[in-house]
Amino acid sequence: MSNPRASYAGNDLKRAIIYKFFVKVLSFTVGLVFLFLCAKFVLSMFTWPTDNVIYRILLYPNDNPIMFLSFCWMIGLIIIVFIHWKKTIYYVDTIIEASNNLASSNEDFIQLPGGLKQVEDQMNQMKQSAMENDRLVKEAEQRKNDLIVYLAHDLKTPLTSVIGYLTLLHDEQEISSELRQKYTSISLDKAIRLEDLINEFFEITRFNLSNLSLELSHVNLTRMFEQITFEFQPLLHEKKLDFQLISPNQLDMKCDVGKMERVFDNIIRNAISHSFSDSTITIDIKEESEGIGIRFENEGYTIPEEKINRIFEQFYRLDSSRSTNTGGSGLGLAIAKEMVELHQGSLSVSSADDKVVFHIYLPTLS
Template sequence: MDRYFCKVKAISVGNKLYLTVLSLFLAFAVAFIVFQQAREKQYKIGLLESRLESFNAQIHEEVQGKRQPVDNTLTALVKSFNNKELRVTLVRKDGRVLYDNFRRDYAQMPNHASRPEIKEALRQGHGTSLARHSSTLDREYFYSATYFKRDGIVVRTALPYDNNLAKTLQADQHFIWFALVIIVLLTLVLYRFVNRLGTNITKLRIFASRADHNESLETEDLAAFPDDELGEIAERIIKIYKRLQTTRREQDILKRQLTQNVAHELKTPVASIQGYLETILENPHIDAPTKEMFLQRCYAQSERLTSLLRDISTLNRLDDAPNMQNFEDVNISEMVQNIQKETALQLEQRHMTFHNYLPGELIVKGSQSLLYSVFRNLTDNAIAYAGEGTSITITAERHTDYWTFVFSDNGVGVPPEHLSRLFERFYRVDKGRSRKMGGTGLGLAIVKNAILLHKGTVNVRNNPDGGLRFTFTIAI
């Protein structure tokens, strides 16, 4: 478990996804906060500009139409603004200063035509400078200048760009704290989601590694998954794999059993043929009647081998290439009549009767050879095991999409504990008697597989009055 976990932890997809998504989210959050800060600061600067522009307009009203501004009047107006730090400067369009409330000797002040806010105001009607250093007063100011073209003057107001103003222009810090709280919450939610995802991926990786090394999957680390859609899918994958493993093991067991059964079934007739032939070869002067008897027995055993190989070939075709069968219209009534004729001598020898109650024309779509095997094997099985003096009955009932057949006899039947296994390959109720009768043990297995290939179902039970009753369906 440790080596799996360490390997998974080093290259965890969940961790990569978490870090990638978190990085993108944090980058977006930082960019949004910076954008919001700049936007809010610009908004506050705009408000301050509007306020200073309003001051500029009021001052212009006082000096409008006057050749020289009245100092006392402007000084009183500036005081009415209730801001001792407010600086007011009037500048002619040629840059000469007409008035400055912080300098009495404004006539001696240098030309202001080169000041950025003055130049912008002359060009666009209004100009600003943020945190520009004043060479006149040796401190930084926030300037707002408005050019009144009619009077040819620029009214400039300014506030010191000190800590108080800087704080006023800063964005609201509560928004930053709110954004940080949201980031933390979303990070925790993302971690919880990615952690569940990572747990599922880790378990699936452990499962894949264990499955690849044919190791046990019945471990605690694969016992339960998180209760979400991916966890449910992962559990289903493991359950399907376990089911496939179980099926594969069962198939391996069946293959071994089949191989053993085939070897056992082949061994007896081959040994018999070999024994009879050795006797004939080692005794060249054996009399003719005895030699003929031995050869007849060899022929009978060879027929048994042929029948066994034919049945095995039929089952292999059903298992390996069920879709390769040639389907055509098959007349079941005619087929059963032919089987009845073919087995007439055997029925007569065992004093048995065959009651065929099928309709005159019973047509289905299917494989001629496989359907023949179904009815022939059921007939041979009844002749072999029902007992002398018994009867065989076959009936059919039509439904919308299929026919239901009932094939029964009134013989000795089968003990109930054997009924569920009658369709197994090489299964025999009475092994000694079955081999004596020449059966291969594959007839009913062929019957079941052929019916399933024709989209039908089959079951068997004992009749109340004795004998076996096979009920099966065949699609039309």
């Protein structure tokens, strides 16, 4: 795919070169005609002896004006073309040399001759953009690698516990039923945590949304949220949270049900993870202009602006602590945003006064 900025710079350069060429040709033509008229004026102002050298020189163009002007114009044009061609080649060589700097990893700005100032500015903008993109890619890759290391380390904790308690159950044949039940319960909890961590590994390795397509169908959005919120009751009870669902009794929409369920699941999980205990998570669904608006609000620590701006980045976690017990892989919100935008909608977040609000807008799909 061609770079729009590069095309724009190239077109500007071509226009500048052509403009300068025609200005030089026009200036030369006007100057030549002016000199010819001056020569005629000088010739007519005085009485010249026939053997005067200047008179003989001026007499030829006066007697053969078209031939003289054509000859001089052709000679001048050849000289202008040669000079202009040489300067254009110099420009091309300079830009080619600068393009090597454009692709290099150094942070030095590109410097071009004065006549290429606009091209220089646009190439430096491209270089800055490429450097910023490279920085973001490296940061995302580093976060991904760090997360994999953290997950791999954290896998050991539940796995060690499961092996330890199962070993006790296996070796202690006369263990009491209460202790057996306790060890079994702990082993189950640790095994579930281990499954969650493994699922996060799969989430990281298969995160590629570029080839996703929508499988649209009609769904009752109100019933859908009632089912989703019901499934979260155990997590809500654990943190002493409540759900408040504000929605019309019947609200149908067309969407990819599986993908939107995943979006809502990710946002609600995030709200539960970052909510104060004994608080309420509110989901407010309203019909908006040519679509539907869904507002998720929870009470939690205000998210700083620098984190708000990065919250939808891949592998970025609000909780930057090393342990994964307090957060997921950092993909949930990134995936949610991609899937909402796949539905031609938008997902945004705001935070103030110990409240966090996610807003989804989904247009009506035909």
